[in-house]
Amino acid sequence: MTQTAVKVRGLTKRYGEVTAVGGLDLDIQQGEVFGILGPNGAGKSTTVEILEGYRKRDAGEVSVLGVDPARSDRAWRSRIGVVLQTSNDAAELTVREIVRHMAGYYPRPRDPDEVIEKVGLAEKADARVRKLSGGQRRRVDVALGIIGRPELLFLDEPTTGFDPEARRQFWDLISSLAHDGTTIVLTSHYLDEVEALADRLAVIAAGRVVAEGTPSTLGGRASAKATVGWLEDGVRRTVETDEPTRTVLELTRRFPGEVPELTVERPTLEDVYLRLIQNP
Incomplete structure (x- = not known):
């Protein structure tokens, strides 16, 4: 039976007169990759920081791995990994030195060399962090995030x-971690990234969840009308339909050979996301 890794009910956080998160509910199951989308100022970062135990809430119930983050201890922290958007790395240490150093903070860490190889930095293990590229430094961040298992x-x-x-390459790494059973909460502005990685996702706008589902079904995406387009008499024509196959068959009867510039499209994840945040 699938168990819940994260359960949130009525989460509220205010900053003075501003309500950043207003009565948010959320469920994330163990072993899934869960994407959280939302524009800047929507309450997304505040919500995640509360789940991580870095920020206190004003109201609501929060359970992460069966523990309230506001009352967490060192044992609970050893069970989670965090890769922040920005980090202050130990620039003068080598990759191997910093990963081995962080391993010492956990009760049963992964093997540092195994982790370095897993994030694709085996050839840079003895390089100082300050000499790495931006992408390579990000891989160090991930190594530090997963070293504690x-x-x-x-x-x-x-x-x-x-x-x-x-x-x-990074997507392959995340997929392998998920395959190993790690529950992953992903925030990203790259919608193609979320679509490629997430089993389910939630869109947060105005401090609450406005839609939740799989990338293919979010906001009614799977059942939305298709747009069939073609070129006729030098004019681009389109029609929205629930039966795109029937429309294409009708077009093939009207044109000898190929239908000029035929396209069949359904709303993209970006289309759905933009609609949801504009009308929360």
Whole structure:
């Protein structure tokens, strides 16, 4: 039976007269990759920081791995990993030195050399952190996040600054961690990243969850009408339909050979996301 890794009910956080999070509910199951989307100022970062135990809430119930983060202890912290959007690394240490150093803080850490290899830094193990590229430093951050063998890993904008190849390699790493049973909470502004990695996701706007589901079904995406487009008499024509196959068949009867510039499209995750945050 799947167990709940994160359970949130009525989460509220205020800053003076401003309500950053207003009555938010959330459930994240053990072993899944859960994406959290939201524009700047929507309450996304505040929510995640409360889950991590870095920020106090004003109201509501929060359980992370069966523990209230506001009352957490060292044993609970050893069960989670956090990769922040920015980090202050020990620039003069080598990759191996900093990973081995952090391993000493956990009761049953992974093997440092195994972790370094897993994040793709085996060839840079003896290089000083200050000499690494931005993408390589991000891999160090991930190594430090997983060295303690976390049951739950928080990833905040993990591929910011990555080139396309490095991003794809990083996706493979995250997928392998999920395959090993690690629950992952991912926040990212890259919608293609969330779509590729997340089993489920939630969109937060105005301090509450406005939609939740799989990337393919979020906000009614799977049942949305398709748009069929083609070129006719030099004019681009489109039609929205629940039966795109029927429309395409009708077009094939009207045109000899190929239908000019035929396209069949459904709303992208970006289309759905933008609609949700504009009308929370």
